[in-house]
Amino acid sequence: MRLMPELNTDVLNKLSLEEIKLLPTEERSRYYERYIFELVKTHERVGMTQKEIEGLTGIAGNTVSKYLEVLFSKRNVYRVKRGNNVTYFPNGKMLHPLVDRDVVVYDREGEEHRYRAYAVDNPDGKFLYLQEKEIDRRSGMENIVGGILIPQEGIAKFKALFVEFDSAFKELILEED
Numbered sequence: 001m002r003l004m005p006e007l008n009t010d011v012l013n014k015l016s017l018e019e020i021k022l023l024p025t026e027e028r029s030r031y032y033e034r035y036i037f038e039l040v041k042t043h044e045r046v047g048m049t050q051k052e053i054e055g056l057t058g059i060a061g062n063t064v065s066k067y068l069e070v071l072f073s074k075r076n077v078y079r080v081k082r083g084n085n086v087t088y089f090p091n092g093k094m095l096h097p098l099v100d101r102d103v104v105v106y107d108r109e110g111e112e113h114r115y116r117a118y119a120v121d122n123p124d125g126k127f128l129y130l131q132e133k134e135i136d137r138r139s140g141m142e143n144i145v146g147g148i149l150i151p152q153e154g155i156a157k158f159k160a161l162f163v164e165f166d167s168a169f170k171e172l173i174l175e176e177d
Contacts, residue, residue, distance in 0.1 A: 017058055030143075032059070036067045040077055040088050047080065047087035075129065075147035078122070091122060091129075091149070102133070126152040 014035070020028055039056070040048050053064045068088055071077040077088045102114040118129040132146040150158050 032063060032067045033070055036064065037071050037076055037090070040071070041090045044090050047089040049085050049087050073146070074144050075131075075149055076144065078124070089122075091120065098128075120149065128152070128155050128158075 015023075015031070020031060023031060035057070036053060036059075039053060050061065050064050050068060053059070053068075054061050057064070068077065068079075071088075072079060075091055078091050079086050079088050081087075098117040098119055102116050105113045105115070107113065112135065114133040114135070116131050116133065118131060120127040120129045127149040130148050130150070131144055134143050134145050
């Protein structure tokens with residue numbers, strides 16, 4: 001076990017495990033994701049392992065694992081393996097949005113897709129973070145549904161790849177017509 005400063009579990013208006021179980025499925029899922037993320041953020045200097053989160057919260061290991069994977073896939077956290085332990089950290093600080101607006105795109109069904117670019121700085125370097133968001137139609141809340149981190153050194157290559165994607169996509173569309 002790592003030596004850690006006193007851990008803080010009071011990062012939200014914390015519900016008891018019994019109260020959490022009574023929440024509707026989607027709301028329970030959002031609660032777990034947010035609670036685990038806020039807990040990791042609160043301990044950003046030392047990070048947190050899955051076992052530490054389980055021990056502090058009483059949340060079952062498979063549930064903690066599931067939401068750490070969700071947070072990792074959305075690029076909200078990153079992980080560092082040290083020996084047999086995997087420690088989770090919040091994914092750097094957002095320096096600022098690069099453009100102060102979302103790019104909004106509608107698909108054929110009229111569904112809205114929102115994207116925003118941020119500059120991010122974390123111990124692994126500086127990155128361009130392209131974040132995908134959706135608006136929950138019931139609550140009006142913004143949810144991050146995905147993202148991609150591009151190292152500062154790779155931005156020019158990524159830009160060239162997008163130009164290539166655009167060209168190839170246009171050719172594919174013309175072939176189908």
